[in-house]
Amino acid sequence: MARDFYEVLGVPRDADEDEIQRAYRKLARKYHPDVNRDPAAEERFKEINEAFSVLSDPNQRGRYDRFGEDFRKVPEDWEERVGAGAGPGGGFRWSTGGGPRVRYATSGFGAEGVDVDDLFGSIFGGAGRVRVPGADQEAELPLTVEEAYRGGRRTVTLAGPSGQPRRYEVDVPPGVTDGQRIRLAGEGGRGNGDAPAGDLYLRVRIQPHPQFRLEGRDVYVQLPVTPWEAALGATVPVPTPSGATAKVTVPTGSSSGRRLRLRGEGMPNPRGADGNLYAELRIMVPSRFSDRERELFEELAAVSSFDPRRTR
Structure with a gap:
């Protein structure tokens, strides 16, 4: 194929x-x-x-979307012959009413009373009723980072071909990645006659997160630390997409932007090694100082010879 x-x-x-x-x-x-x-x-x-x-080419694309790799066998006036866009006659339309968008390919009797079975028979050279499988359909499945991490069973509501909502029970695998498709067999467009229905594919779209950034199965998170934690070293908590809190050791003399890896704490991978979690250090300075804090910072400034702008 x-x-x-x-x-x-x-x-x-x-x-x-x-x-x-x-x-x-x-x-x-x-x-x-x-x-x-x-x-x-x-x-x-x-x-x-x-x-x-x-x-x-809109015309070729329309035929390709409906008939797949056999689209070149379909006459260019197929939309007119099946009454595309003429009410129940068929054609393409996008579902509405909120939620993920899904494209439906429909067929039936056109405005001119053309029987689709007869039309398909003339297209594919068959006699009598021709079994034409239903078209595959695709919709987007938005997930948070945490939902993608955990996976599990979800109820998804989509607008069906008639505009009425349809509910699907979907098993989301743990560690699903952005762009991955989940197949619901037989839930796509209806076939012609007793031909099998197409499949419905849910394409995962992982939503932006205020803390986590994903690159494949690796997870990145900014980790705020104090100047003294960065200078002297410390063990600090770091959030993970599992909802649990991990511990990471900040080495002595760390600067902002340093990346600390927590192996296997990223997105799970059912078929191999789990992703990693990378904590990116960000040194934070208090916006207000007590008198004693200011004294200590001034004392440090007086005795320190460190100059971060000096060319090394």
């Missing part, structure tokens, strides 16, 4: 024309045979060009 054109360009299925063009230009610059001498680059470049030629 040919690669999915959206995956070839690295764009989501609801990408607009600008996103598709930006992705194509970036990949074309990377894989053009005049630039990339890798023997495989030429084939990759051809694949990228084919994907762009289809997805940048």
Whole structure:
């Protein structure tokens, strides 16, 4: 089976024309045979060009979204023949009403009374009723960092093809990463006749977090420390996405920006090593001083020869 054109360009299925063009230009610059001498680059470049030629053409893209790799067998006037956009006749539409967006491909009798079974029979050369599987669908599943870390069972509500909400029970694996897809078999578009339904894919989108930053399975967190903890060394608590608090040792003479690694305290990985947690030190100074604190800082300033601006 040919690669999915959206995956070839690295764009989501609801990408607009600008996103598709930006992705194509970036990949074309990377894989053009005049630039990339890798023997495989030429084939990759051809694949990228084919994907762009289809997805940048609204008519071809519509047929590709509905029929997949068989879209070239579908006549260009298929929307007119099945009455696309004519009420219950079928076509494409985005769900509304809040929550994740999901694209539905529908079919049935068009405004001109064209039977989709007959149309598909003429397209694919079959006789009688033709079994056409339902289209796959995709929606976004927003998760917090903590939800992605823990995983577990979640109830997701999406707007169905008729606009009515549909509830799904989803098993989110622990340590799921941003962009990962969770497949719900048979929950996509309905097939033609007794053909099987398509699948529903939930693409994980991990939401921005006030404390944690994710890079793959590694987690980064800023760790505020006092000037004396950084200078003299200390053991201080650090939050983790599991909700527990870990301990990290700040070495003597640490400066802001120093990164301390806590091995295995990042996002869990069911298939390998867990990610790491990196605590990035940030030295904080009191905004107000007591008289005694000011005396001590002034004394330190008087006796210290340390100059951080001196060229080493």
